[in-house]
Amino acid sequence: MTDFLNTLGIMLYATLIYTAPLLYAALGSCFSEVSGVVNIGIEGMMTAGAFAGTVVAYFTGNPWVGFLCGGLAGAFFGMLHAIATVRLGADQTIAGTAINMLGPGIVIMIGMVVFGSTDSAPLNAAQKIPKLFTGVFDTATAFGRFMDNVFATYASTYLVFLVALLVWFIFYKTRFGLRLRACGEHPQACETLGINVIRMRFLCVCISGFLSGLGGACVTMAISTQFRPISIVGQGFIAIAAVIFGKFRPQGALIGCLLFGFCSGLKVVLGGSSGVNMQLLSMIPYVVTVIVLVLFVGKSHVPSANGKPYIKSK
Amino acid sequence: MTKKKGLLDFLSENKFIHILLSVVLGFLVGAIFLVAMGLPVGAAYGKLIDSVTSVSGFSNVIVYGVPYIVAGLSVAFSFKTGVFNIGAEGQFVMGSIAAAVVGILCGGLPKWILIPLCFLAAMAAGAIWGCIVALLKTQRGINEVLSMIMFNWIAFYLSNFIAGLPGIKNTGSTEATQNISDNAMLQLSKEFTKAHGLANTSNWGILVAIFVMLLVWFIIEKTTLGYELKAVGSNKYAAEYGGINVNRSIFVSLAISGALAGLAGALLLMGRGKRVSIFSAQEGYGFAGIVVALIGCSNPFGVFVAGLFYGALMFGGSKLTLVKSAAGKSIPSQLTSVIIGTVVFFISISVIFRYIKYLKIRRHKPDAASAAKG
Numbered sequence: 001m002t003d004f005l006n007t008l009g010i011m012l013y014a015t016l017i018y019t020a021p022l023l024y025a026a027l028g029s030c031f032s033e034v035s036g037v038v039n040i041g042i043e044g045m046m047t048a049g050a051f052a053g054t055v056v057a058y059f060t061g062n063p064w065v066g067f068l069c070g071g072l073a074g075a076f077f078g079m080l081h082a083i084a085t086v087r088l089g090a091d092q093t094i095a096g097t098a099i100n101m102l103g104p105g106i107v108i109m110i111g112m113v114v115f116g117s118t119d120s121a122p123l124n125a126a127q128k129i130p131k132l133f134t135g136v137f138d139t140a141t142a143f144g145r146f147m148d149n150v151f152a153t154y155a156s157t158y159l160v161f162l163v164a165l166l167v168w169f170i171f172y173k174t175r176f177g178l179r180l181r182a183c184g185e186h187p188q189a190c191e192t193l194g195i196n197v198i199r200m201r202f203l204c205v206c207i208s209g210f211l212s213g214l215g216g217a218c219v220t221m222a223i224s225t226q227f228r229p230i231s232i233v234g235q236g237f238i239a240i241a242a243v244i245f246g247k248f249r250p251q252g253a254l255i256g257c258l259l260f261g262f263c264s265g266l267k268v269v270l271g272g273s274s275g276v277n278m279q280l281l282s283m284i285p286y287v288v289t290v291i292v293l294v295l296f297v298g299k300s301h302v303p304s305a306n307g308k309p310y311i312k313s314k
Numbered sequence: 315m316t317k318k319k320g321l322l323d324f325l326s327e328n329k330f331i332h333i334l335l336s337v338v339l340g341f342l343v344g345a346i347f348l349v350a351m352g353l354p355v356g357a358a359y360g361k362l363i364d365s366v367t368s369v370s371g372f373s374n375v376i377v378y379g380v381p382y383i384v385a386g387l388s389v390a391f392s393f394k395t396g397v398f399n400i401g402a403e404g405q406f407v408m409g410s411i412a413a414a415v416v417g418i419l420c421g422g423l424p425k426w427i428l429i430p431l432c433f434l435a436a437m438a439a440g441a442i443w444g445c446i447v448a449l450l451k452t453q454r455g456i457n458e459v460l461s462m463i464m465f466n467w468i469a470f471y472l473s474n475f476i477a478g479l480p481g482i483k484n485t486g487s488t489e490a491t492q493n494i495s496d497n498a499m500l501q502l503s504k505e506f507t508k509a510h511g512l513a514n515t516s517n518w519g520i521l522v523a524i525f526v527m528l529l530v531w532f533i534i535e536k537t538t539l540g541y542e543l544k545a546v547g548s549n550k551y552a553a554e555y556g557g558i559n560v561n562r563s564i565f566v567s568l569a570i571s572g573a574l575a576g577l578a579g580a581l582l583l584m585g586r587g588k589r590v591s592i593f594s595a596q597e598g599y600g601f602a603g604i605v606v607a608l609i610g611c612s613n614p615f616g617v618f619v620a621g622l623f624y625g626a627l628m629f630g631g632s633k634l635t636l637v638k639s640a641a642g643k644s645i646p647s648q649l650t651s652v653i654i655g656t657v658v659f660f661i662s663i664s665v666i667f668r669y670i671k672y673l674k675i676r677r678h679k680p681d682a683a684s685a686a687k688g
Contacts, residue, residue, distance in 0.1 A: 040400075084663050093398060094608050094662035098655050101605065105651030106347070112646035113351045233595040237463045244460040279475035279592075286464040286471075290450070299455030 002142045009149030011265040016150070017223055019261030020157040021046070021215040025239035026246075026253040027160075027167045028074075028211030034171070034248055035204035036184035036305040040096030041081050042212045043236025044103025049074035049213025050220040051107035054120045054227040057127045063221060067129060067156065070217025071210045077103050078209015086201045089309040100236075108229055120220075120227035129156045129222045154222035156214075163211070167250045180204060184303035187310045197310050212236065245293065248303060256289075263288045329611050333661060337623075340657035344649055354637070358645045361637045362630040371629070373512040379625025380519040381406075381582040385603030386621045387523075387530050388440075388574035390612040394534055395567035396547030401462030402575040403600025404469030405443045409436035409576025410583050411473040413498070414491050414590045417583070418482060421495025428497045433522075433580055440576020443469060444568035452561040458568075466596065474592045489592040500584045519585040523618070526574060531614040533570070543567050575600060608658055627654060 025042050032039035052073030057066025081099050084090040108118055115121055133151045138144035171177040179200060182190045187197040219235065220227045239253075242260060246252020263285035271281050341359070348355045365371050385402055392399035399405075413436040420428060447465060450456040476482060477491045484490050500517040507516050534540040545553040546563040554560050578599065583590060606624050610617030631650035638644050 080659070084659060088663050090662035094658060097601075097604055097608060098657075098659035098662060100601075101651050101655030101658060103655075105648045105655050108648040109347060109351065109646045109652060112648070113353075113643065116643070118646075118648075230595045234463075234467065237466075241460045241463045244457045277475060277478070279471045279478065283468050283471045286467045290461060290464050290468075293456050293461070294450065294454055297456075299457075302457075 005142050005146040006149065007269055009146040011262075011269045012150045013153060014265035014268045015258070015261040016153055016157050017261075018264040019257045020154075020160045021218045021223070021235055022239050022242060022260060023160045023164060023254060023257040024215030024218060025212045025236055026242040026257050027164060027250055028078075028208035028215070029240050029243045030167065030171075030208075030248065030250050030253055031180070031204040031211070032078075032208035033243060033306055034184045034303055035180050035201045036187060036303055036308070036310065037082075037085055037201050037205050038092040038096065038307045039078075039081060039205060039208050040093055040240065041077065041099025041103070041236075042096075042208070042239055043232060043234070044100040045074040045077045045081075045209045045212035046103075046216030046219070046236045046239075047232040048077050048103040048107050049216030050231050051111060051120065051216075051227045052213070053217025054123060054220045055111075055114065057123055057221055058121055061127055063123075063127055063129045066127070066221060067214065067217050070221070071213040073107075074213015074216060075206050075210035078206045078212070081209065082202045082205035085309065086198055086205060089311060092307055092309070104229065104232075107227075111227065118229050122226040123221065127221075128225060129154045129218070131155070132158060154218075156218045156222050160218070164250060164254050171250055181303075184305055187305050191312065198312065201310065212239075215239070241289070244302075245289065245297060247297075247301060259292065260285050260289060333609065333611070333616075333657075336657045336660035339660050340653045340655075343656040344653040347652055348645070348649070352641065353639045353643065353645055357637050357639075358634060358649065361633060361645075362627075365630045365633040366626045369511045370513050373507075373516045374629045375622060375626040376520050377513055377515045377517060377586055377625075378629040379622040380517075380523045380585055381578045381599055382602055382606050382624045382628075383523045383618055383621030384526055384578035384581055385575055385599050386606030386610060386617040386624075387526055387614060388571045388578060389600075389603045389607035390610060390614065390617045391530055391534070391574060392567060392571040393607055393612040394547055395543035395563065395571075396550065397564060397567050397571070398459060399444070399462070399568065399571045399575070400459055400604065401444065401447055401465055401600070402571070402603045403596060403598065404462070404466035405440035405572040405575035406579040406582075406600045406603070407466075407469040407473045407597075408439040408443045409579030410587075411476050411491075411579075411590050412436050412439035412576065413580035413583050414494055415476065415482060417494030417498035418492050421497060423495075423497060425497045428495065429500065429584070432494075432498050432584060433577060436576040436580030437573040438576070440579065441569045441573040443576070444570075444572020445565065448565040448568040452564055466600070470593070470596055473590065477590050477592050484589070491589045491591075493588045494583065498584055499588065500581075515586045517585040519581045522577070522581060523621070526577065527614045527618050530574070534614070539566065575603065578603070605654060605658055608661060609654075624654065 025046055029039060029042055049070035053066045053070025056069040057063045060066065077099050081095055084095040085092045111118060111120055131152055132155050137147040139148050171181065179190065179195050183197050183200045190197050216232055220231050224231065238260060242256030243253045245256035267281045267284050270276060271278050345355045348358055366375050385406055389399050389402050413432040416432045416435040420431060443465060447458050447461045450461045451458045482491050484492050500519050502516045507514050534544060542558045543563055545556065545558055546560050550560055582599065602624060606620045607617055610620035627650040631647040634645040634647045634649060
């Protein structure tokens with residue numbers, strides 16, 4: 001029983017740890033996609049956020065300033081994407097691909113100059129995002145240890161669930177959210193009702209960059225301790241996948257990210273105990289996602305105007 | 315309405331000028347970054363140009379460029395047919411490992427059987443990877459971008475798994491497969507490369523790339539199949555109305571695109587790599603293929619040039635770290651990512667000329683309407 005609780009605790013902990021960065025980015029992706037702009041550049045924005053967060057935290061010593069700057073760095077690349085796609089009517093896939101090259105390229109170049117290496121200097125405990133609830137639970141009892149295993153994790157992990165709730169509220173309970181969703185479905189109709197589609201989309205793409213940046217910063221400032229070129233490998237694409245999986249709804253994206261995080265947790269636990277090949281175990285999250293898609297989810301509704309540049313007509 | 319051809323029309327109609335302009339801007343932005351970081355621009359670009367213009371340098375550019383060209387052709391083919399093959403990465407990896415397995419296990423076969431066999435294995439593996447995604451889409455309506463991202467990673471781990479199997483894995487401590495049989499390698503003879511001052515990895519791969527380029531052009535432009543695929547790519551509903559089986563078209567498109575990406579993986583292995591490593595992160599040849607296809611405007615000949623351009627920057631970029639600034643700092647090879655990223659960024663925006671023109675036309679319409687009324 002104790003062993004089981006321990007294992008379960010580790011697994012849930014791993015689930016939370018893996019889910020957090022994906023969920024930040026996925027919520028970001030929701031903003032952009034639902035407003036009608038395909039943002040395949042999430043990966044590049046995450047990398048920029050991961051780097052900026054670590055560097056600022058390293059030099060200021062304040063993890064929260066770093067975390068915020070990670071978001072802002074992501075937002076900067078989000079703005080680049082917005083300028084190209086929303087203002088200038090660029091092809092959204094091409095611009096996003098460019099962001100995926102520019103983001104890592106620029107930050108690693110800066111890293112080479114600042115640190116003389118592609119890796120950043122490691123953060124110490126005070127510069128990392130703090131853990132919450134350490135010492136709150138009594139680790140002498142089995143249940144206390146379980147709770148400690150699960151909940152003594154980084155503050156950024158809890159924050160993301162609040163953000164998810166906030167995003168859901170914005171999307172479905174505010175006027176802004178209604179307008180945002182309308183922009184992705186029928187921009188011309190929005191314009192006739194006096195909504196500034198261009199401004200809405202611009203803002204949404206910037207927000208998507210900001211949240212992606214936070215997601216990236218969460219990887220390097222909480223899960224690991226330094227920025228490395230392979231810190232962000234594919235999480236951005238997984239986040240996009242989670243959004244499509246969740247049928248372009250924040251609550252759906254949450255489920256997608258949790259499923260993915262849970263499978264990653266499963267991988268960690270199985271990898272420790274069973275003799276199964278690690279490479280095969282690593283496939284679990286991806287295989288399970290496909291299976292769940294085939295069995296339960298099926299076709300997803302893409303916002304009608306998604307991917308189409310909006311040109312204001314006179 | 316007769317209108318004088320202005321600068322705008324010229325820019326909006328000439329793709330070549332767009333791309334050239336984007337490339338110039340890419341190098342300009344790269345230079346700005348170098349200056350901002352206090353690194354010598356002249357020395358960096360000098361090294362870049364030097365390392366790719368010598369005979370051995372240019373032969374290296376070709377060697378580096380071949381997998382990019384073929385991966386680019388794979389993505390370009392999918393673009394033409396209305397599918398965004400973001401799964402080229404996984405298909406590439408599957409092609410590479412399939413060719414490696416054949417090249418290791420059937421190493422005793424003579425060259426003229428083994429090489430085509432490796433190619434076939436790679437193309438089959440890539441095509442299967444593409445077909446799975448197509449089936450999921452056509453049978454279950456699953457978004458292809460989503461399943462491709464998943465299958466990229468499944469391919470990645472599957473390749474790592476296969477590379478680590480006994481009988482395939484290197485007996486030494488290296489985390490990689492054994493070297494494939496020399497009979498599976500496309501390399502030119504050592505005497506020949508030495509006599510002509512070529513890079514010692516020079517190989518026949520470029521001929522395959524040229525053949526694939528012509529083949530893709532032929533399929534798209536000269537065959538009924540290509541016509542159908544293109545029709546689906548430009549308007550799915552119209553194509554369906556016209557009696558084209560859209561599901562079949564998506565299937566065929568991804569099968570061909572996947573086979574080409576798999577072939578690109580085999581060309582990397584049999585031309586330069588010699589073995590498949592157990593990687594910790596995706597290598598990104600498939601994603602590079604997307605970039606190459608975009609720079610080449612999905613035109614087979616354009617993609618060929620773009621692939622060489624990409625290969626040149628990758629090879630030149632790997633030599634950049636040799637250049638030191640006055641302060642002793644070396645030039646980061648990521649400079650090339652910044653340059654290529656900027657090029658692609660401006661290629662995406664260059665569409666702007668077309669839209670400005672479109673706006674101008676739209677603006678004329680209401681006037682015409684009110685004039686008609688009056």
